Amino acid sequence: MAVCGALALLASCGWGGKDDGESGGRLPGAPTGVSAAAGSATSVHVMWSAVSAGPGISGYEVYRGTTKVKDVPASEHMVDVTRLRPSTTYVFTVRAQDTDGRLGPRSREVRATTPAAAAADRSAPTRPLGPHGRAVGSRAVQLSWSRSTDDRGVVSYDIYQGTTKIHSVGGAQTATVVTGLRPGTRYSFTVRARDAADNLSPASTPVRLTTAPASDDGRGTAPTGFRATTHRAGGAYYLDLVWVPPRTDGVVTEYQIQLDGRPATSLVWGGAAPRDRASYSFYVGRDAGVTHRVRISARLPDGTWGGFSAERTVTTGPEQS
Template sequence: MRRVRTTATATAPALSPTAQLCAVLLLLAALASCGWGDPGGDDDGHAPGAPAGVTAAAGSATTVHVMWDAVTADPAVGTYEIYRGTTKVKEVPGSEHMVDVIRLRPSTMYAFTVRARDTDGRLGPRSREVRARTPVAVAADHSAPTPPGAAQGRAIGSRAAQLSWNASKDDRGVVSYDVYQGGAKIHSVGGAQTATVVTGLRPHTRYAFTVRARDAADNLSAASTVVPLTTASGSDDGSGTAPTDFRATTHKGDDGAYYIDLSWVPPRTDGVVTEYQIRLDGQPATSLVWGGTAPRGRATYSFYAGGDAGVSHRVRLRARLPDGTWGGFSVERTVSTGDTKP
């Protein structure tokens, strides 16, 4: 669902069983020191976690579009708070995962963070900080870009849609494109992007999308032609939102144990995919969460598979999409420890 891609590879280091156990014990000790998991405490729940997948991009010389992934919490997230530096500038309902921060200064670097507050009022920690620079203001620019041309789209199963359009023209340059569902703005992408994928849709539902271009002076073009589409009925296999080109091999580590090596291309989404679930032999095996910059191109990951050679395993994975839902599973691969063939 997202823009021009560059290849980036992030490989999580494989840990020996002893190291994994030590890491778990240290984590439990840290949580206990914070008062978490204390059965004698007065708090019946925990504050939401920090939002992941936060991005910020200039929408004009005076606006920045901030997006983040939905946070799963119990009780549910009631609101998200958006901060510019240490100043809270916006608050949106928990069902929304994007906002336009307005009245900014041109040609200025800004830093943003997001926090989740649950319906019981508990405020979670800040997300990682993201930065965006507003472009230089253009004096006396009253000319809006031309409407995006040749807008088209297609449903991807029952819960997503892919949209594309031809670039608009502007005498000073297009800074961003705004995507509308009916009369409501639902997303914004950079001016170099002419395609996007919208997730979080309802099955067997008719939608009408349009796209509008925006320049640095905040001049907004007329809408593109309407793109009507209808999502598929019921649930589907999610193949349109699944990781692609999934590969699996094994290798023997220096400790004598075997490890499964995975490689895949993230699904196209609006927003960065930061979390994956890996299933081994039909059961959830581990969750992979990028703490830093998640890859937009091919990603890799290795995990412990035991000390015995000749053991076969079935493995596949899926991504948590920016709207908080799980995408479809990749194809399933079968590997055997000691066999290096893909």
């Protein structure tokens, strides 16, 4: 069984924060899935997963070291921290604030290093070419484009929904998944390249996509390669689960396991969550010959739940291969 700080049962680790004796409620949980990447020589893009458990969330505070640098509304889970120094490593954390004004604990620390400044660079990168995409279920789209060129190098790509910048990825990345969208809605996305001097390329041609209706089963955001087997240890039976996390920009740190049609447990990685292959084992009882149905879903970086994986059926008994 996993322990807190690596992979843990929510109930065991006090998910949602510690009790607040004065108010009788629980503090917001620490944001998970926090990442940071340089956007230019003077800016860093910070992203995190929405905090959905516990009390209502009114917003987030973003810290550079011990200094608060940004207040972000609850509807947003990313921000550009600007006015930074070139060639400098920065440490960022995020805290959630509830509707009573109480702050939860800080997230884990993430680091990002800004590139060197490009002196007298007024040349913008070329326009990203060949953008295309597809709807991934009812609440996400996947976008990709061809790499831009620049005389000093592309540091990041900015993604726009209409005229609003909604995301940023590193200069080595030419694809992204945009989540948190509405079902059955038509969207228009463009991409712009940015260099270290904050020169922006012209916008790519628009990519127009329509998300699936609300009745969509969400399979595009579901874990894949899901397998379930059983083993016996200490006179008890355990289910062993293996899956591939869904493709997202951020790291998926939380999953929900459904056993026999009911929620069995939620899992949270407190350390480095796996990107390519995940596994988990949990107790299901001492009786042989019991058949269980199991499936799993992931909480996406924007705080919404993705679709369920394929359901697997497994019977306790002799060890399976």
